[in-house]
Amino acid sequence: MNPGIIGQAVGLFAVTNIDDILVLALFFAQGAGHPGSSRRIATGQYLGFAAILAVAVAAAFGATFLPEKAIPYLGLLPLALGIKAAVQAWRHRGDSEEERGRADRGPKVLEVAAVTFANGGDNIGVYVPVFATAGVGGMSVFAVVFLILLAVWIAAGRYVATRPVIARALSRWGHILLPVVLIGIGSLILIEGGAFGL
Incomplete structure (x- = not known):
């Protein structure tokens, strides 16, 4: 195995996925105290990233399952999930942290997968030319x-979310931060991609 290509892969993954650690930390904070939430987050992250890889590999071979003009509209997924989370936060605004925790069951697999895929939509544009020139082996x-580094990213997101100072802050403010971050990601994807003529 060529060490040069491994180094390129590590660098490319890190550069294109650095923002995922914050999103993962917020998901882990949302899932704190809910049995099985870590497994659901990891499963959702892998499903979403597998979809990104599948689309990028297919496009590198010339198949376009996802037209380039459709990519900016992926921003609608995190935007909708962010609005849903904001509505839930508003409904439970007077609740204590413990009551909020009981009302919230933690992140769902498909929600995490949708945010991962939408947030990584721009990665597809970066991966396609790299994959096309790397050949099947590359x-x-x-x-x-x-896929190995994705496990490291998930662990890093969980680590960040469980640091005592950060965990306290996320426990107190995570129900507000998650919708803000998701709405921000969705809006950024829509605006940067020129969706709806923005």
Whole structure:
């Protein structure tokens, strides 16, 4: 296995996914105290990222399941989830942290997958030319390295969310931060992609 391509894969993954650690930390904070939430978050992250890889690999071979003009509209997924989370936060605004925790069951697999896929939609544009020039063997190396690093990213997100100072802050403000971050990600994707003529 070529160490140069492994280094390229590590660098490419880190640069294109650095923002995911914050989103993962917020999901882990939302899931704190809910059995099975870590598994649901990890499963959702892997499903969403697998979809990103599948689309990028297909596009590198010339198939376009997702037209380039459709990518900016992926911002609607985190925007809708952010609005849903904001409505829930508003409904439970007078609740104590404990009551909020009981009302919230933690993140769902498909919600995490949708946010991961939408947030990584711009990654597809970066991955396609790299994959196309890497060939089948190189693409396989990139995919394996990305999937290994995804586990590291999930662990880092969980680590950040469980640091005592951060955990207290996220426990107190996470129900507000999550919708703000999701709405921000969705809006940014829509605006940067020029969706709806923005």
